[in-house]
Amino acid sequence: MRNLLIAHVTGRQVNESDYHKLRHFFMGLADVSEKVPALVIEHADLASLWQSLKYSCGSLEDRKTFIIDQFSDFLESLEKDTQTSEQVARSHQVLTEALLHDTWNKAIVSLEQKPEVAVEQMRLMVEQLCYQLLRNVKVVPDPMQHNLKALVGLTERSLMLSPGKKYFHVIKELVAGCEETLSAIENFRADRTHLISGKIDSADRDLSSAKVLVSLYGSLCSMLLSAWRVHEMLIEGESSA
Template identity: 25%
Template structure:
């Protein structure tokens, strides 16, 4: 028990962090242990972390923050206003429940796709990006595999489901959807579609290197939340592209 059990969600934590900073900046009592715990938790959230001010990332404890704030502003009023102005857009963002536009679009498309398991995998990958980066990487790759298999099954294209690699699955799917680079003559399309193939191959490699699908040696490479964020977003974008293309061929 660390005395933070009353903080039930992200909004509570951000508001509490703001209050700790205001208290320290204006001569009040502020728990440095709480500050360090909450600060670390918030900075592991990829979206919110991007919005946090630089000075919060560099001041790892309240003593460091005190040295920073007392040199920056002489009065309590100025310090309060500085902290409130820094936190206000973050609090508004979290209160509104906003999401990255790409995430929302992918979520909508996958939820309307025929296979419930694919949307479930997407939801699990999003959920585990921070708490379990390795699992999120594995799930995102599996989700993309499922999208390819679903499309190939619907088109009655045979493949070895027990041993085929993601890169081969994508190659078959791309060919069926006229997305293979060699099926186009315009250089710009060949380049873009070749890039898509590279992304899929990279996802397979990332999963093999960093995901939890394979055992690792004495010095394992541990993925961070940013690696999982990259893998999940890339897999989601490619799944969206494949499903949108597939759906357009059925109209």
């Protein structure tokens, strides 16, 4: 990941999807996520990172040095605490209600220390769940599309394409508007980030906003997962019939 970012900010061609995969992987590891460099947490795509560094770091060498410094503590912590294959496997567990609530509770506990990490973990859970549900209904998202709103919208539409009429209205009520809901959540996040910048009480405001965002992302996951459970009931009912 470090080498990929260095290549990007020094003008070389990189694969955007590789960054998303690596970012998702490390942010999803429970024992590693809190050590992920701040610039990875703050920048969901390479364009955002470039906009941030092209002015703050004037030369290619300055950008390279900045990224190396950002990753030094992270890499040292990985060397001291190597992840076992069992821990890595846990990071790819199928997202169930139990795992959702476990992650949600952990995010709430970590809010005081690292609110931005807690928020990003819950946002990544929305993304993880969408990919999981799309696999379940055999829908393949566009590999070049990394917009979470589009991913949630595709999941919403795919769940409503039920193989029959039974429970359709239940599923529709659960997921209709999920894309708009995510858009509202992301707009709130952007607005609050803008409002707290430069304020004396920014830490308190940031924590308050993070608490709201963790709950909103968790609630969105819960609705999508509930819709899938109803969808499963529908399929099981038709199979038995």
